[in-house]
Amino acid sequence: MGMLILKPGLLATFQDLGRRGFGRFGVNPGGVIDTAAARIANALCGNSDSEPVLEMNFPAPEIKFTSDCVFVLSGADLDARLNGSPIVSGRLRSASVGDVVSFAGRRSGAIAYLAVRGGFLLEDWLGSLGTNLAAGMGGFHGRAVRKGDQVEFGEDHSAAPRLIASHTLFPFYTPFPTVRFVRGPEHEIMTDRSAEVLRKITFSVSANSNRMGFRLSGPELSPIEPFEMISSGVNFGTIQLLPDGRLIILMADHQTTGGYPRIATIIPTDLPLVAQLVPGDKIGFHEVTLEDAENLFFEFERDLNLLRTACKFKLDAQNRP
Amino acid sequence: MGSGFKIVPLGLDAVSVEFGDAISIDLNERVIAFADAISADPFPGFVEAFPAYSSVTVVFDPRVVRRTSTTTETVVDSVSKALSERVDAAASRSSYERRILEIQVDFSPSAGPDLPECAKRSGLSIADFIRIFTAREYRVFMLGFLPGFAYMGIVDKELEQPRRPDPRSRIEKGSVGIAGRQTGIYPLASPGGWQIVGRTYVEMFLPRSDRPALLAPGDRVRFIQS
CATH class of the missing domain: 2.40.100.10 (Cyclophilin-like)
Structure with a gap:
């Protein structure tokens, strides 16, 4: 029961919702970079929310199923194919032994996910099955997948009912999003002019962006006076102001602490929009209150819960003897 | 430094409890003592707390905090309130056995x-x-x-x-x-x-x-x- 990697693609790793509890030892949480896409995929499969999924960049892997299975693709539109025929993502599908999933080209977004019903059999490291590349631990032998890897699936004998996630549940991926933020602890160190520029001007995603952080190019922002601080806590979505006046958005593989001013935090609802950007894409920022940010957060959680419950119900009904 | 501290949000699922902005053994003692105290006696929804030089990052699950909260305030506010009470109660030195x-x-x-x-x-x-x-x-x-x-x-x-x-x-x-x-x-x-x-x-x-x-x-x- 499993799948064979025919082509590895670019740095495809298994990720879950992160490894928690070891920050005091410098172990960062990691986890999927587009949490919405990954969680919707798991909901459609009837998996637990934190089940690991295969996170794929473009070029994405080519994968042959070595057993019958039920799977979901989600996230970026990488022109997915099943045995060469185009398939759309965001719905539950059946595959037979020997079927091949491939991706013909990047059409929108950057990161796609593969979830299988029953999950993947991976290595637990410190309570998480996700891959930590820096440590070389967790996931599939602590590394990105390679050609010839055989990855096993968990038990599953169910057939696939017709399950499709509503478009409205997915974030609206665009190469020029305006994302919402709440103020960070050092927001007030910026000049009024810089605070205004942050809200009015669009920035571009730089080439040296990865799972740790996205660097932005655009107008330089400046502190009112030279500002130094010692290392303190940061989070997924923290926007730091670097000494050269540029911004960096900390992403899923961010370190546990950082020493640059934290001027803002992108709200979790909009982080998937950032995750799906590629170098050259444009991004703008819009401030919201913490209260609004929390309301948006809980709205998505409610919608996802509804989807999860509905999928469970249908999957159970389908597989009732 | 006295008992001065501030609690600043790091988004929706973490706050930083900051005791100062310096590399100081006294501040760091308070930091470790507080991280230990909160880990030993967590609030509902607590995920983890870890020390930096002069601050503690506290991570929580907003869904659990909201579910167990009796007020309509924001999750970050109710976590900050719970933490403030604990800062006052926490020791200034940790009981961690120094090696x-x-x-x-x-x-x-x-x-x-x-x-x-x-x-x-x-x-x-x-x-x-x-x-x-x-x-x-x-x-x-x-x-x-x-x-x-x-x-x-x-x-x-x-x-x-x-x-x-x-x-x-x-x-x-x-x-x-x-x-x-x-x-x-x-x-x-x-x-x-x-x-x-x-x-x-x-x-x-x-x-x-x-x-x-x-x-x-x-x-x-x-x-x-x-």
Whole structure:
């Protein structure tokens, strides 16, 4: 029961919702970079929310199923194919032994996910099955997948009912999003002019962006006076102001602490929009209150819960003897 | 410093409890004591708390906090309130049993490529630089950057070093570095900008242990020339 990697693609790793509890030892949480896409995929499969999924960049892997299975693709539109025929993502599908999933080209977004019903059999490291590349631990032998890897699936004998996630549940991926933020602890160190520029001007995603952080190019922002601080806590979505006046958005593989001013935090609802950007894409920022940010957060959680419950119900009904 | 502190949100699922903005043993004692206290007696929805130099990052699950909250205030507000009460109750010193570890360091030219330049910058001979560097006991303030990377200090004023203007793309595992008045050991090969003065062959990162780093905040370290 499993799948064979025919082509590895670019740095495809298994990720879950992160490894928690070891920050005091410098172990960062990691986890999927587009949490919405990954969680919707798991909901459609009837998996637990934190089940690991295969996170794929473009070029994405080519994968042959070595057993019958039920799977979901989600996230970026990488022109997915099943045995060469185009398939759309965001719905539950059946595959037979020997079927091949491939991706013909990047059409929108950057990161796609593969979830299988029953999950993947991976290595637990410190309570998480996700891959930590820096440590070389967790996931599939602590590394990105390679050609010839055989990855096993968990038990599953169910057939696939017709399950499709509503478009409205997915974030609206665009190469020029305006994302919402709440103020960070050092927001007030910026000049009024810089605070205004942050809200009015669009920035571009730089080439040296990865799972740790996205660097932005655009107008330089400046502190009112030279500002130094010692290392303190940061989070997924923290926007730091670097000494050269540029911004960096900390992403899923961010370190546990950082020493640059934290001027803002992108709200979790909009982080998937950032995750799906590629170098050259444009991004703008819009401030919201913490209260609004929390309301948006809980709205998505409610919608996802509804989807999860509905999928469970249908999957159970389908597989009732 | 007294009992001054502030709690600042880091998005929706974490706050930073900040006791100051300095590298100070007293502040760091409060930080470790608070991180320990909150971990030992967590609020509903608590996920983890970990120390930085003078602040504690507290991570929580907003869904659980909301579910168990009886008020209509924001999740961040109710967590901040719960934490404020605990800061007042927390001790100023942690009960963590401080360990003193001796770590053998190779200061040969291949192990510490920046040592000659650092000694020159400090106006010292290499031997004197090593003597002063190893004379002191260093405190582990926090871990970060990489799994098992301990930020230690405080390095003698005379040995203070700037970060390299051109960070190396690869620093060997076990390299002992200096940046400002901090010192640290790279637990894994990694890019980095610290001045490399020596190297240890002791494993700092213990991935197979449920305590995956040799050092923990509050520990003390002595470097021994090998």
